[in-house]
Amino acid sequence: MNRRTLLRAGVGLSTALASGPNKADTPTVPCQCDGLSAAARFNCETDVCAEASHDFGNIVHRLPRAVLKPAGTADIAEAIRWAAAQKLKIAARGQGHSTYGRSMASDGVVVDMGSLNAxxxxxxxxxxxxxxxxxxxxxxxxxxxxxxxxxxxxxxxxxxxxxxxxxxxxxxxxxxxxxxxxxxxxxxxxxxxxxxxxxxxxxxxxxxxxxxxxxxxxxxxxxxxxxxxAPERVRRYQLFYRDLASLVADQRSVLAADRFDQLQGAIIPDGKRGWRYQLEGAVHYSGSIPDNRTVLAGLSDIRDAAVITDLTYHDDARVFEKLETLLRSKELWYRPQPWLFTFLPGSKAERAAGELMRGLSGDDVGTFGRVTFYPMLTKAFGSPLVRLPDDSTAFPFNVVRVAADKEKVGQMVAQNHALYDRVREAGGVLYPVSAFPMSSDGWKQHFGSRWPQFAEAKRRYDPEHLLTPGYEMF
Ligand SMILES: Cc1cc2nc3c(=O)[nH]c(=O)nc-3n(C[C@H](O)[C@H](O)[C@H](O)COP(=O)(O)OP(=O)(O)OC[C@H]3O[C@@H](n4cnc5c(N)ncnc54)[C@H](O)[C@@H]3O)c2cc1C
Missing domain, CATH: 3.30.465.10 (Uridine Diphospho-n-acetylenolpyruvylglucosamine Reductase; domain 3)
Known part of the structure; x- marks a missing residue:
């Protein structure tokens, strides 16, 4: 018997995961995709469906009924029509790096976009x-x-x-x-x-x-x-500060002077000492080498602690892969990742971040975790549904962390919700790659004045509400 015969025989996917999705998430109806021209690319095997019931966050697990590896656009269009006829939900999965089940479709169809990568x-x-x-x-x-x-x-x-x-x-x-x-x-x-x-x-x-x-x-x-x-090379400056106020002062001044081609920063756990404050700026260049004294002039960082690296643009862009290798080797890459990503309004960022940080300990962030925090000018942003605070600058305030154990996961997800409420009180908004549940009303609030237009687009392009149920928005 092939897998579809098995499924038709009612063997189904109920035993798909020994531990994982809730019973409520277990498919009950067999996959019946034989009549489709894309049938060969539908996969109902338990291991393939189980794979699509996980994401990087490793917090939410929802088992689909089938996974489509499309050969082209027509396969996706057909799968959507098929899902509509069967009243199934359908979601695209890119690399599955969401942290809260956003690319999953419980008892529905996951479209694994990895096969369309040309x-x-x-x-x-x-x-x-x-x-x-x-x-x-x-x-x-x-x-x-x-x-x-x-x-x-x-x-x-x-x-x-x-x-x-x-x-x-x-x-x-x-x-x-x-x-x-x-x-x-x-x-x-x-x-x-x-x-x-x-x-x-x-x-x-x-x-x-x-x-x-x-x-x-x-x-x-x-x-x-x-x-x-593309520039040929990148000189990257990691500068450290004793406190939030001096970090923010320098971040604001380098932003205003447009001193760096890339500007980021972080608040990093520092053992018993509390936190370290980091500004990370990068200068792109192809000809003359940046002069460190000019780049760093007037900044109040702990100069002895500064780390300056100089890499090709290619190697600099891929530097995160070293951290990935390290986290994989320590098996931390696979642990639950209850991340929270938000934006604070620039004019209130220092005070709001200070208050938010008072509620966080090094344990809340973990060994390899951090709170990324740096200013950006908002005038460059124009995608209507990407929400930013109503201010000329915004500071990402992102809690990037690994949960040590299962109990911690629940606490961290609840903490994300509480932190988000406080971010909103301070005039901030969510970057929706965060790990906590949000109600339909919560999404309405998130999109604010853009909601009516968004809801109208949903009505026009996905009237049956088939797509991307993982946000629980419509
Ligand atoms: C290690 C790590 C580093 C990160 N760094 C950054 C960063 O620097 N900047 C940043 O902005 N974010 C960052 N993120 C967050 C990241 O942007 C989101 O998690 C992103 O959505 C993941 O991309 P993915 O391909 O894994 O998408 P998935 O997790 O597979 O999907 C994410 C969402 O996009 C939808 N989707 C996927 N493919 C398609 C498609 N073809 N058409 C329509 N919808 C689709 C899915 O349905 C889902 O709702 C990071 C996440 C991780 C885990």
Missing amino acids: IRAIGTDRIVVDAGATWKSVLEATLAQGLTPPVLTNYLGLSVGGTLAVGGIGGTSSRFGMQSDQLIELDVVTGDGRELKCSRESNPDLFDAMRGGLAQCGIITRATLALVR
Whole structure:
């Protein structure tokens, strides 16, 4: 018997995971995809479905009924129509680096975009890629032409579709906004099975609904991304401070002076001493080497502690992989990751961060954890559904952490919710890659004045509410 015969015989997926999803999440109806032209690419095997019931967060587990590895856009359109006929939910999965089940579909269909990962074309100012391509493969392809996407995420193992669905922030976001702001065109299969192109000029409502739209209106199959000339090298300055006030003062001054090509920073647990405060700036260059004295002039960091590295642009962009290797070797990469990502309004950031930090201990963040905290100019951001505080600057306030044990996970998820409430009270907003549940009303509040337009796009492009149930939004 092949796997579909087994499933038809009612063996189903109820024994799929010895431990994992709740009983309520266990599929009860067999997969019946034999009539579909994409049937060969539907997989109902327990291990494949089990894989799609996990994500990087390792907190939420929802077992799908089937996983589709599409060979092309037509497969996705067909799968959406099939899911609609069966009243199943459907969700795209890029690299599965969400932290709270956002790419899962309980008893539904997961579209594993990893099979659509081709680089289609590269021009002098743009690249056309399949949405399942990782940013790593995009960068390798563009650097061969001396070009780069203007914004790269810190970790390049994320998929193009996965970050465009949330925004996609990186060290150059002050200048270039989110990755979703550097988009020229998208190919999308909508929730009602239509294959559409969209851009600022063509189907702009769909374009707006897809950029940072949490995959509520469609699945991106292909993206045309803007490119700029890549620098040859990056000199990176990690500067350390004794307190939050001196960190923020220098962060604000280097931002105002546009001193760095990349600007980030963090508050890092420092054993019994409490916290260390870090500014991380990077200067891109191709010809003359940056003069450290000029770059660091007037800054009040603990100069003896400064760490300066100089790498090719390629190696610098991939530096996160060293941390990944370390975390994998210690098995921390696979532990639950209850992350919280938010933005604080620039004008209140120092006070708000100080108050939020008073409620956090080193234990809440963990050995390899940190709170990333740095200023960005908001004028570069333009994707309507990517929410930012109403201020000329915003500070990401992101609690990046690994939970030591199962008990801690629940506490950390609850703490994320409480911290988010306080961020909102301070005029901040969520970056929706965070690990805690949100009600439909919570999402309405999150999208604020953009909600009616978003709800209208949902009605127009996914009227049956098939897509991306993991956010529990509609
Ligand atoms: C180690 C690590 C580092 C990170 N660094 C950054 C960072 O520097 N900047 C940043 O902004 N974020 C960062 N994130 C968060 C990250 O952006 C999100 O988790 C992102 O959505 C993950 O991409 P993915 O390909 O794994 O997507 P998945 O987790 O697979 O999916 C994320 C969401 O996108 C949807 N989606 C996936 N593919 C498509 C598609 N083709 N069309 C439509 N929707 C789709 C899914 O349904 C889901 O809702 C990081 C996460 C991790 C784990």
